[in-house]
Amino acid sequence: DIQMTQSPASLSASLGETVTIQCRASEDIYSGLAWYQQKPGKSPQLLIYGASSLQDGVPSRFSGSGSGTQYSLKISSMQTEDEGVYFCQQGLKYPLTFGSGTKLEIK
């Protein structure tokens, strides 16, 4: 199975701050990566797919980048509503696998 390692496990950011979350795959996943946001008590929501494509309706302050085994999610200006847990997911090979999550809070 492809292992997905996220970092950091948690972070806090001030309003307006730029936030970056990292995701490393155990092998090359050829941009087969998605990012999800999960707010407390809610189901995950797709933010980014194909490593860098923004899902419809997602604010443009979210962006994804990376290639090979290294990927990142950037929030260009942290907002209150961005608090939650962020997960990466590889879509190259079965079984599909998720990272362990990054908890993002407002400082």
Place this chain on the structure above:
Amino acid sequence: EVKLVESGGGLVQPGRSLKLSCAASGFNFNDYWMGWVRQAPGKGLEWIGEINKDSSTINYTPSLKDKFTISRDNAQNTLYLQMSKLGSEDTAIYYCARAQREWFDYWGQGVMVTVSS
């Protein structure tokens, strides 16, 4: 509006079986792969498996392949998850999700399954 509504969860004794349903609306169900993902309390996401449009292809995570069965009824716009030999490790929120290639673009609200005597 795309809606996915899971049902069938609850408290079940160890070793027993349970069948979850996911009612889909707001899109042409026949045109999409569908999947199940679970989340143990306070934990991360675990992909269970997914089924293609006509049920001819079903993929599972290896550790659950012998316990869980995914199926669908396109006439009823419904996805199913049959779970057997349940143990405490299966206690989780179970989500159904619409697959868009290998991502999940819409998720249900989730249904809680608690395995306990």
